[in-house]
Structure formats: structure tokens, C-alpha cells
Amino acid sequence: MNLIETSGLVKRFNDLTAVDGVSLNVPQGEIFGLVGSDGAGKTTTLRLLVGALRPDEGDVQICGHDILTQTDQAREKIGYLSQRFSLYEDLTVLENIRFFAEVRGLELKDWKPRCMELLSFVGLQNFTERKAGQLSGGMKQKLGLAAALVSRPQVLLLDEPTTGVDPATRQDFWQLIIRIVGNEGMAVVITTPYMDEAARCNRLGFMRSGRIIAEGSPTQLRGRLEGRILEVQTTSPIRLVESMKDFPGVEDARAFGDKLHLRVQPGKSDRVLKNLKREHCKEVIRPIPATLEDVFISLTQNSDKEGAPHD
Amino acid sequence: MTETLVVAKDLTRRFGDFIAVDHINFEVQAGEIVGYLGPNGCGKTTTIRMLLGLLEPSEGSASVLGYDAFHQTEEVRARCGYMSQKFALYDELTVLENLAFYAGVYSIKDKNRITQTLELVGLKERQKEITAGLSAGWRQRLALGIALVHHPRILFLDETTSGVDPVARREFWDLIYGLAQGGVTIFITTHYMDEAEYCSKVGLMKDGRLLAMDQPTRLKKTYIKGDIWDVAAENLMAAIDKVNSIPGVLQTSLLGDLVHVLVDPKICPRHKFERQLKTNGLRGVKITPGEPSLEDVFMGLTR
Numbered sequence: 001m002n003l004i005e006t007s008g009l010v011k012r013f014n015d016l017t018a019v020d021g022v023s024l025n026v027p028q029g030e031i032f033g034l035v036g037s038d039g040a041g042k043t044t045t046l047r048l049l050v051g052a053l054r055p056d057e058g059d060v061q062i063c064g065h066d067i068l069t070q071t072d073q074a075r076e077k078i079g080y081l082s083q084r085f086s087l088y089e090d091l092t093v094l095e096n097i098r099f100f101a102e103v104r105g106l107e108l109k110d111w112k113p114r115c116m117e118l119l120s121f122v123g124l125q126n127f128t129e130r131k132a133g134q135l136s137g138g139m140k141q142k143l144g145l146a147a148a149l150v151s152r153p154q155v156l157l158l159d160e161p162t163t164g165v166d167p168a169t170r171q172d173f174w175q176l177i178i179r180i181v182g183n184e185g186m187a188v189v190i191t192t193p194y195m196d197e198a199a200r201c202n203r204l205g206f207m208r209s210g211r212i213i214a215e216g217s218p219t220q221l222r223g224r225l226e227g228r229i230l231e232v233q234t235t236s237p238i239r240l241v242e243s244m245k246d247f248p249g250v251e252d253a254r255a256f257g258d259k260l261h262l263r264v265q266p267g268k269s270d271r272v273l274k275n276l277k278r279e280h281c282k283e284v285i286r287p288i289p290a291t292l293e294d295v296f297i298s299l300t301q302n303s304d305k306e307g308a309p310h311d
Numbered sequence: 312m313t314e315t316l317v318v319a320k321d322l323t324r325r326f327g328d329f330i331a332v333d334h335i336n337f338e339v340q341a342g343e344i345v346g347y348l349g350p351n352g353c354g355k356t357t358t359i360r361m362l363l364g365l366l367e368p369s370e371g372s373a374s375v376l377g378y379d380a381f382h383q384t385e386e387v388r389a390r391c392g393y394m395s396q397k398f399a400l401y402d403e404l405t406v407l408e409n410l411a412f413y414a415g416v417y418s419i420k421d422k423n424r425i426t427q428t429l430e431l432v433g434l435k436e437r438q439k440e441i442t443a444g445l446s447a448g449w450r451q452r453l454a455l456g457i458a459l460v461h462h463p464r465i466l467f468l469d470e471t472t473s474g475v476d477p478v479a480r481r482e483f484w485d486l487i488y489g490l491a492q493g494g495v496t497i498f499i500t501t502h503y504m505d506e507a508e509y510c511s512k513v514g515l516m517k518d519g520r521l522l523a524m525d526q527p528t529r530l531k532k533t534y535i536k537g538d539i540w541d542v543a544a545e546n547l548m549a550a551i552d553k554v555n556s557i558p559g560v561l562q563t564s565l566l567g568d569l570v571h572v573l574v575d576p577k578i579c580p581r582h583k584f585e586r587q588l589k590t591n592g593l594r595g596v597k598i599t600p601g602e603p604s605l606e607d608v609f610m611g612l613t614r
Contacts, residue, residue, distance in 0.1 A: 036476065037476035038447060038473075039447060039474075163502075164350060164351035164502055166353070166517060167504060167606045167610055168609070169350070171610065175548070179548050182546075193473075195477065196567060199568055238488045241485070255485060255488060255509075256508070256509065257510075293477050297481065300477075300478045301478070
């Protein structure tokens with residue numbers, strides 16, 4: 001059953017179409033990732049889902065309730081962690097989460113055990129009396145997650161929760177999300193600019209200029225370039241990159257540190273590999289699995305060729 | 312022969328009780344691309360601001376190109392380029408006008424210099440366009456051009472790749488490599504771990520302290536001791552819990568849809584690791600050798 005359903009969402013701000021025909025369906029137990037750069041329309045999409053913005057076209061159903069006409073029923077099901085969510089810095093951890101619980105209409109006998117359960121789940125059980133202003137960035141983020149979960153939402157919307165936090169906290173945060181989705185069977189939409197995180201979602205959509213330009217599981221998306229990426233190890237990537245771009249059968253060449261990634265035309269991999277090895281015997285060249293970044297780059301270049309606006 | 316361009320010595324900055332940068336020491340050699348890595352609020356920007364003489368150190372010192380960063384600021388800034396995350400462009404001016412304006416700030420009147428800079432950052436074709444209409448990627452290039460127009464020997468880039476898409480990010484890095492080849496020394500802050508892998512030297516920063524600084528390969532050699540395995544399984548969290556319970560496992564993390572494991576081979580060699588994983592009812596277990604990453608280094612240093 002889809003807990004989130006949208007069709008043909010469009011949101012315009014004057015001349016700018018921030019969201020341009022987005023259809024999203026997310027079932028129970030799924031983490032759906034929206035991946036793209038600043039200005040791609042990720043945050044606007046989430047704000048439409050939560051009902052903070054009215055779409056110009058299309059509609060949003062949360063657990064079968066229309067977000068615009070059955071707002072209260074729909075919102076009751078949603079936990080939302082926005083990019084700049086606000087904690088009360090002079091309140092303690094427990095007071096903060098209590099505030100969110102009361103706003104959500106939870107009664108004392110319900111909120112206390114739920115809050116303690118969540119605080120220990122996110123690892124803050126020993127910090128209940130600490131002022132929120134004295135928490136580290138990662139701890140604030142975890143408190144925000146606990147607050148979003150306090151009303152037992154069926155739909156969890158997370159807007160770039162890991163941007164700019166350290167790798168250890170990012171790891172913790174993702175493990176928490178995956179665990180809670182497994183335990184409580186929510187539908188999750190998460191936005192991120194990090195490709196390595198995108199691979200942790202069950203399904204993801206690459207977003208660009210307000211549109212979802214490709215959608216699928218990480219495996220499906222990587223499969224689009226199966227057998228078409230060659231890695232070249234070299235001491236002079238910059239010198240090689242230009243000549244590699246013009247090598248017959250090569251569509252694109254990019255430097256990744258001391259390595260080059262070549263994308264070859266479909267079906268040409270073996271031939272290109274053989275020819276390359278003959279001409280560049282000093283370099284180590286081998287086929288490697290495509291990364292999500294390779295896929296994103298290839299999709300972007302194709303949509304540019306079709307005349308879509310850059311960025 | 313290497314020439315040392317930047318020396319930070321016990322460099323410290325306090326804001327009231329808060330220590331933003333805490334006795335950091337490092338050197339930058341000519342020709343290096345130094346990646347300065349850490350989460351938001353760890354002190355990266357404060358470090359750069361002290362190196363450029365925009366902030367006075369509370370303790371310690373920074374020397375840049377042989378000049379004291381704070382007391383000889385003019386000398387430093389004439390020879391350094393700086394592009395911050397929130398760069399300022401005049402939206403109503405054209406690309407060329409923006410660049411010419413900033414060139415004027417540096418008293419550069421040579422038109423050729425401006426044209427060369429436009430070519431360098433790939434904006435020659437767009438020089439007559441109004442800046443407001445540029446995409447994020449092009450604006451970023453213009454800001455880079457502005458930081459470069461006075462031919463700095465060192466270029467400081469502060470989180471300039473945040474929030475742009477992977478294509479623009481990759482193209483930006485191509486430009487950086489090109490500049491480095493042309494002899495410009497680069498000091499760049501980022502919170503993307505994958506970008507750090509492209510640098511000749513990487514500093515890892517947390518809570519104001521510089522935890523380590525070295526070449527990526529050497530950081531891995533120094534701080535990652537053990538075997539690395541990537542484990543695929545149907546239930547990822549069940550797998551990570553199981554892996555964490557195996558004696559000899561030093562560190563686990565999610566790597567995309569795999570569990571990335573660091574194991575002490577003396578306690579738990581491969582056959583033992585494999586047997587322990589497979590005897591526990593986990594389905595779809597597949598173990599492949601993994602690559603050490605800077606993320607492993609960072610997690611090892613901070614946990």
C-alpha cells in the first residue's frame with residue numbers, strides 16, 4: 001500500500017517552475033531518496049508533501065488523505081524534519097521533545113514512555129537534562145529526528161538531514177533511519193546531495209530542474225551503465241583526460257584523483273579496452289561497476305543534449 | 312626542491328569561551344592541493360580567515376608566503392585568491408563587468424589579463440551575459456575567475472562545491488587540477504569525503520582540532536590497520552548487528568547497500584569471519600574485499 005501518493009505535482013514561483021510534474025508513490029517500509037543539487041526542487045517537493053505549500057497542479061495523498069482538503073488527518077500521519085528545524089536552545093532535551101509531543105496532542109501518559117524510548121533509540125538517554133543549545137551538531141540532528149518520530153508517524157519526511165555533519169554522525173543517522181523503518185514500517189522520503197548516501201535508499205529519484213529525470217533502485221539505476229565504465233590509473237590524469245575524451249568509442253572521460261573514469265558507447269567496451277591497452281600500456285585499465293554518480297552524469301548530459309536548461 | 316608556502320603554528324582562535332580553532336599545526340608546500348575536511352562548525356572557515364589575515368589568532372601564528380598573515384595582511388592578500396561559499400557577484404552586471412570590477416579592486420587594468428581569466432574558467436562565450444541569468448555552475452566559475460584575476464600563488468576555496476550537482480562539481484575539479492598544474496597551490500575545504508580523495512594532502516578536522524594531515528594513501532596506511540570486507544546481505548541492519556558481535560571486528564559502516572567492515576586479521580581471519588557470518592541465518596550473504604576510504608580514517612580517529 002502506498003502511504004504517499006502524488007501525481008503531476010507542479011509548483012511555480014513567478015517565472016520559475018520549481019517542481020515540474022513530479023509523481024511519487026512510496027509504499028510502507030520504503031526509503032525513497034530524492035537526489036539533486038541546490039535548486040533542483042527537492043525541498044519544494046517536500047514542502048508540497050507536508051502541505052506547507054499549495055501545488056499549482058496535481059495532488060498529494062498521505063495515507064489516503066488529501067493534504068489540502070483533509071489536512072488534519074493527513075498531517076497527523078506525518079513526521080517532518082526540515083533543513084533548518086528549530087530547537088529551543090534554552091530548554092533541555094526532554095523539554096524540547098515534550099514540547100513537540102504536546103503540540104502533536106500526545107497526553108502525558110503517552111508521551112513520557114514514547115519520548116524515553118526515542119531518546120534511547122537515538123542515543124540521547126543520558127542527556128535528557130542538557131540544554132539543547134549545548135548539544136553538538138550531530139546530537140541536535142538526532143534530537144530533531146526523535147522529535148519528528150514522537151507522534152508515531154507513518155510517513156517520515158527528511159530534508160537533507162545529513163548535509164554538513166561529520167561522517168560518523170552521518171553513519172549513525174542512516175543506521176537509525178534504516179532501523180526505524182524496519183521496526184515501524186513507515187514510508188520515508190529523504191533528500192540528499194551525497195551520492196554515497198543515495199545508494200542506501202531502497203529507491204531513488206534523480207532530480208533536476210524540478211523534474212525526476214530517472215527513478216529506480218540503486219541497482220537498477222547502476223544497471224543502466226552496466227559494462228560501460230572503464231577505470232584508468234595514471235600519474236597524469238589531467239594530461240590524459242582530453243585525449244581520452246576523443247578516443248574512438250569513448251563518450252566521456254573524467255578525472256577522479258589519480259584515476260580516470262571513461263564511459264564507453266554501448267556494446268563497445270571490449271573493443272575500446274583492447275585498443276586503449278595497446279596505446280596506453282603504462283596505465284592500468286580495467287572495467288569497473290558504474291557508480292550512481294556516473295549514472296547521474298550520463299543522464300544529465302543526455303538531457304542537456306535534448307535542450308533542457310543547464311542546472 | 313619543495314618550498315613551504317603556509318605554516319600554521321599552534322594557531323588558535325577563541326570566541327569568548329568557545330575555542331573555534333585549537334592549537335593546529337601544519338604546513339603547505341608549493342604545488343599541493345590541500346583538502347581541509349570536517350563537518351560544519353568544526354573550524355575550517357575560521358582557519359582560512361586567519362590564514363588570510365581576516366581574523367586575529369588568539370594564540371599562535373600563521374605565515375603565508377613568508378609573511379605574517381595578520382600583521383602583513385596586504386602582502387598576503389595581494390598574492391592569495393579567496394573564494395568563499397557565499398561569494399558576492401553583482402547580479403545586474405555582465406560577466407565581463409563583474410570580473411573587470413574586481414580586477415579594478417586589485418588595480419589590474421590590463422585587458423588581456425581579464426580575457427585570459429575568462430578563458431581559463433570557460434566563460435569567454437558568456438562574457439556579455441547578465442550575471443543574474445547564470446546557472447549555479449556558471450556563477451561558481453565566475454566567482455573562481457574573480458579569485459584568480461590577480462594571478463595568486465595560493466588559492467583558498469571555502470566549501471565552493473557544496474550544493475552544486477555532480478557534473479558541475481566534477482567540472483570544477485577539472486579546473487582545480489588545471490590550476491594546480493599551472494603552478495597554483497590550492498587549499499580547499501569540503502565536507503565531501505570523495506573530494507578529499509583527489510587531493511595531494513588531506514587534513515581532517517573536528518571540534519577545532521586538526522586530527523591528522525597527510526597524503527590520502529598515507530593516512531589510510533597509518534590509521535587503518537586490518538582487513539576490509541564488504542558484506543552484502545538481504546537484511547542490512549541484521550547483518551550489521553551480527554558483524555558487530557563478531558570478536559575482532561574493529562569498525563563497521565554502511566557503504567551504499569553494503570556493510571563495510573574493518574577486522575583485525577589476527578583475531579578473525581577471513582575464513583573465520585565468513586563462517587561466523589554464514590552460520591547465523593543471515594540470507595544472501597556475500598563477502599568481497601573492500602577498499603579503505605578516508606571515511607574509515609575519519610571514523611577511526613573520532614570514535
